[in-house]
Amino acid sequence: MAKFDLFQFVPFRLNRLAAEVSAALSDEYQVRYGLDIPEWRIIATLGFRDDACSAQFISQCTRTHKSTISRAVTALLDRALIERVENEDDRRAFELRLSAKGKALYEELIPRLLSKERDILSCLTAQERKDFAAALGKIERSLDLVQTRHGQKADAY
């Protein structure tokens, strides 16, 4: 039989780890604030950027399907956590931004999530964390996952 250890296989480990970490965080945004993952990603993207952005942008940079984003946008609009205005320049698109209520939620949620992240990574030394993040970055770049500031993939230029 071929020598193979599923538990040493990096793709498997990444999947399992990502699922577990997501579950650990979901207590915060899901149980506490009733957000699912796509909704949380929209809040996070809008909160991170000062200016408004389109659903398309969010879809691209979070690598989430546009139909999933569309549904989550509708849900967030219903809860008045975000606002949507027609784009003057392109009337197919909308500008999305956090509402005051959405900003408040964002401000409250972020510290909790960062704290969870710290917990999860607290098993690594500072140097190990740095190296780990650097390795993630390298893999992301080699898989072409990195976005520029304008939300286009780097190779789109």
Added chain:
Amino acid sequence: MAKFDLFQFVPFRLNRLAAEVSAALSDEYQVRYGLDIPEWRIIATLGFRDDACSAQFISQCTRTHKSTISRAVTALLDRALIERVENEDDRRAFELRLSAKGKALYEELIPRLLSKERDILSCLTAQERKDFAAALGKIERSLDLVQTRHGQKADAY
């Protein structure tokens, strides 16, 4: 606004990276062999272990829901890639093992997947790969994701 960068947020990066890596691998087991992820996990687990194991074991150590495993087992039985025999000691449970056909598929698939994994990690130096794997291991252990040889979580003792 709270200082927060979604693209520096490790849980998000893990999710995105895991999805992307899975997609890169699925060409091999999905397109080429018609296996979905749960099916591939079963094949991998059975191939890795010489002796038979239960659906429960596979479910636990791959962290995949038992109903998902149950359905995938049925599909693999239909394709005669695995075999199932009643367990003498516990007649609720079944012993699962690869069939000859399943073993052949396993032997063919594994080198392809390992090669893909190598490709994905080829952006790291040997030392970086080692450190990366070590960091994954530490996080897994701190999240209690590690299984013993007998398929029980370490803290189950």
Added chain:
DNA sequence: CTAAGATAGTCTCATTTGCAACCATCTAAA
């Protein structure tokens, strides 16, 4: 200007998945 193709976003449909009820069997305690 017009036509052809690209793009933003929504919607429907099929697939996947988790949850939970369920059955059969096992274990332990009275």
Added chain:
DNA sequence: TTTAGATGGTTGCAAATGAGACTATCTTAG
């Protein structure tokens, strides 16, 4: 024993998701 609870596995159902069609709008080539 008998009975209550735990466990292995299956199945029905509902929620989540991606694919892809579709509308409306934009862009570009002629």
